[in-house]
Amino acid sequence: MLGITGGKVFDPINGIDGRLMDIWIKDGKVVPEEMIDKSEAQIIDASGKVVMPGGVDIHSHIAGAKVNSGRKMCPEDSLRLLRPRSQITRSGSGLTVPSTHLTGYLYSEMGYTTVMEAAAAPLVARHTHEELEDIPNIDKGVFITMGNNHFIMKCIRDGELGKAKDYVAWLVGAAKGFAIKIVNPGGVENWKYGKNVQNLDDEVIGFGVTPRQILTTLGQINKDLKLPHPLHIHGLRLGQAGNVDITIETMELMNEFNGHFCHVQFMSYGGERGSLPQSASKKIAQAINEKSGVSVDVGQIVFGPATTMTSDGPAQFSLHQRIGGKWINDDLESESGGGLAPLTFKRNNPLHGTMWLTGLEIFLLVDDPWKVFLTTDHPNAGPFLGYPQVIRLLMDRDYRTREFERLHTKAKKNALLPELKREYTLYEIAIITRGGPARRLGLKNKGHLGIGADADLTVYLPDDDKEEMFSHPAWVVKDGEIVVKDGHLVREQPGRTMYVSPNYDPQIEEDIKAHFKESYTISFENYSIRSEHMGPNEKISCD
């Protein structure tokens, strides 16, 4: 039993904006005060402090084949952050691609308690789950890539949408995924012929279907299956000048189905194709503001080292062609692909400055904070450890202006940012880092502190320097246990992996078996992941 008393609570899901309140915790849940025997409860005196639900990250690459390839490829990243073992914790290394235990410690020390791994191909999801089990102190889930899946594209080609629906339901359950992810629909398949897609009506080689059909089919299926999270979309032409138009076109297409558009900063550039990208923040923000079914996370650039990694193989290849250096590509049979390239974002680089501006402007121009969430698309735009700095940039206009002045002259020219006076409030920060992502993920027990919520919360020491405040919370509670005390990690405990397993017509398995014989190199019987082979896990219902 635990009481967090006298703190100033920011709990946007319950409409609480800085009210002085006591929070009571029993058996890992938030409970009413009368259920607590105060003579036995441990009390955290939070008077003068700020209390928020534990942070929820809607999009971060923390585990699995791609992340581990990043660790393997970049021993130099290990030297950027080294953590010795202690009495209670394991050793670890890595800043942009930290080792698994260290990932858990770092998120925990930053006040985060739930993190979604942004992508795994189902064929290698078993690897992702092994790593997730080795990330302590946070709950997690994984999005399953389906935008280039052969079975789905065949169903679309043959007009068998019911079959596609049963297959998707089977697949997300077989991979123990939490949501459906689309990455460059059709483009990753075309990359296996050295090509890509540029428009929604381009053809996917060998299937005769289009990105538009893949998006709407999966959008409809996502809706029909009542998955907790809407379709998680990484669209076409990531990182290319002028891509804002295709992003808006895709938002218009997906609005009726609901869609979450991830790392939208990378998808919101103006300028002629082939030229240097410009910020199209105004245009994209307007589209987001107008469309009720659309949410985004930003993928804000943080200057310094990054490791770019995505299932978007062709995007990684063109980045590699532009910047040179190391490059990994991995084509995955019948399902997906991916690539990686290390990259450092430099303040004095005009393009990087423009990307930094684009992200901040989107944050400041989207009116409704429930539609825009804080991410750095870790580690693509920078490590998640940059979140406190981004929070300061959003809350402190003077600091923002000073940082703006340090950019390259070319990036500053005609920039919109200096005109934007908005400063985020603590309540709004609580929305974009907790309430908003939790609600959009459909996690009813996360991101708030109402009765019955998971007892995940963070206590901050107020500070005018918001970066300092959000870097070093005083207390962090996970599942009712104190994991950070006086700013120090004091406890390592396993987190849960959340997954969905929607119902499907078992007849479909015969079709899938035939597909496996034809296309795969492993048998159907050895494909599905069983929950008893995972670490602690929780099935989230679809209703």
Added chain:
Amino acid sequence: MSRIIEDVICKFCGCLCDDIAVETEDDHIVKIKRACPNGRSMFLDYDSSFSKPLVNGREVEWDEAITAAADILDKADSPLIYGLSSTSSESQRKAVELADHLGAVIDSTSSVCHFPTSQALQAVGEATCTLGEVKNRADLLIYWGCNPLVSHIRHFSRYSANAKGMLLPNGRKDRTVVVVDVRPTATSKVADIFLQIKPETDYEILSSLRALVHGKKPEYCIDGVNIEQLEQLAAMLKNCRYGVIFFGMGLTMSTGRSYNVTELFTLVAELNKFNRFSAMPMRGHGNVAGADQVLTWLSGYPTAVSFACGIPQIGPGEFTSVDMLAGKEIDAAFIIASNPAVHFPHAAASHLKKIPTIHMAPVSNGFTGDADVILPTACYGIDAPGTSYRMDNVPLRLRSVLKKKRPTDEEVLIQIIKAVKKC
């Protein structure tokens, strides 16, 4: 009672063929279907019966053996944990936890096979794919310094040269097979083109191919090949649809080592400007790829990791087992699921005989007799389930077909971790 278990995974080599049928009778394996000779004998020769652990040649109960093992590890100033390539990733994870706690050096058999491949990956990255992409797309296959018809017997039929796939409905007829090696092999005999090269010329040939691919003609000669042969090969590399180069220890463990593989990876990366191209190491043991993966996600590094300073550090030539043993820098060794007696050079193997050692494996091998503590465990994929990573890093869950009569590596490691924490 007899029963047939289908879709069993064979973990003998990195192919992890998952279509094996195993027939058992009264908890004995009596018949194997579809496995290659290597896999067949692994299953048929396996003895799952209970046997007690040994301490200094004396049969003891498990508790005593665990205490003896923990005692050796706790007393050591510089312990080594080595092997890992034939155990499950669940056990590998526990082995790393133990190493981290002890401040030990941990190293897998990658140390003596494909560590140079990891070093090349650290230098330039790697363009690769899963075996299904090879089966479905690859019209040009090159086997360099490897002999899969002997080492990975079903590789040809399941995944590569002879497999029928999406864009290759006629299998072998639709593909061109090239072998590059220093001597004729079983594999070179079935190739369309065999480029026999002189030992120690791999690097020069690979850089010449890079030059030729970019339209430049090298002005030097390479012993043993003529430039027309290389021009022909370079043209094939550029003109195929989807090419794959498989490579083995002929490239990684011969002169040049990681430089050879770096040159190969660079060539393959550059070929992606013309068409699509991938490279893939022929990983030997069933879960050696998993050892690299597990060590990487837990420490940041794939092989030869020292926790001696409290943080993970990598050191090729420094923390590699052979170098540490030959330099007499190790004072106790815990060998897991491998046989260093046959793979290590004399100086390293003889130091192993002088220090206290623990051997944990399901089957005794040439090293077992030398160990002070012998821990006979169950065999993943036969009498214990567990996860294993195929040579293309696709993870599979191994099935068990017999009743388990000995503890698993993972179970023993958990007990040893508990015991050393008490020390």
